[in-house]
Amino acid sequence: MNEKSQTEWTEPLPDNPAPKAPALRKRKFLVIADGSPEATKALQFASLRAAHTQGAVTLLAVIGPAHFQHWLGVENLMREEALEEAERVLHKLAAQAYDRCGVRPELVIREGTIRDQMAQLISEDPDIAVLVLGAGTSKEGPGPLVSSIASDAAGGFGIPVTIVPGDLSDDQIDLLA
Numbered sequence: 001m002n003e004k005s006q007t008e009w010t011e012p013l014p015d016n017p018a019p020k021a022p023a024l025r026k027r028k029f030l031v032i033a034d035g036s037p038e039a040t041k042a043l044q045f046a047s048l049r050a051a052h053t054q055g056a057v058t059l060l061a062v063i064g065p066a067h068f069q070h071w072l073g074v075e076n077l078m079r080e081e082a083l084e085e086a087e088r089v090l091h092k093l094a095a096q097a098y099d100r101c102g103v104r105p106e107l108v109i110r111e112g113t114i115r116d117q118m119a120q121l122i123s124e125d126p127d128i129a130v131l132v133l134g135a136g137t138s139k140e141g142p143g144p145l146v147s148s149i150a151s152d153a154a155g156g157f158g159i160p161v162t163i164v165p166g167d168l169s170d171d172q173i174d175l176l177a
Helices: 003-010 037-053 072-101 114-124 144-151 170-176
Strands: 028-032 056-063 106-111 128-135 161-165
Touching (some): 028 037, 028 114, 037 056, 037 072, 037 161, 037 170, 056 072, 056 114, 072 106
Parallel strands (some): 028 056, 056 106, 128 161
16 A cells, blocks of 8 residues: 555544434324314324324314404304314314324314315425325215315325225224324
């Protein structure tokens, strides 16, 4: 070996030669909390996946915009009642996720249309990696949200969409997740 190559090997390395790695983030599973049996199935699947992958769950409840703008008192009362109902549903589902899987979901309430608020939340939170929806079991179809997203090539949200069939048993969901 020549002298130059020996010098390169024996010189001390800098304290931190590599740039810092980005902080580890938890992959979040987004579930729409509408109080339906389908939402419960979607939450069960998402919570189990989060528990198995060290991820997290975000529960989104959306209250529709009030339409009684002529009567401000009525509009405020309706908004307050819708907010209380959304909080009740969120807390009930969060308790189920914790009791069954040990997962403490993040709770989010928004006002507007479900599709718009889902899209906005997904764009605002880069940790949301999967949208989990439950499909209904009625003969009318899987439900308006699932139908809407399926007809629009995965909804254009930029993340995968997992649809949990509503007729799966708890044991089947446990095996799949």
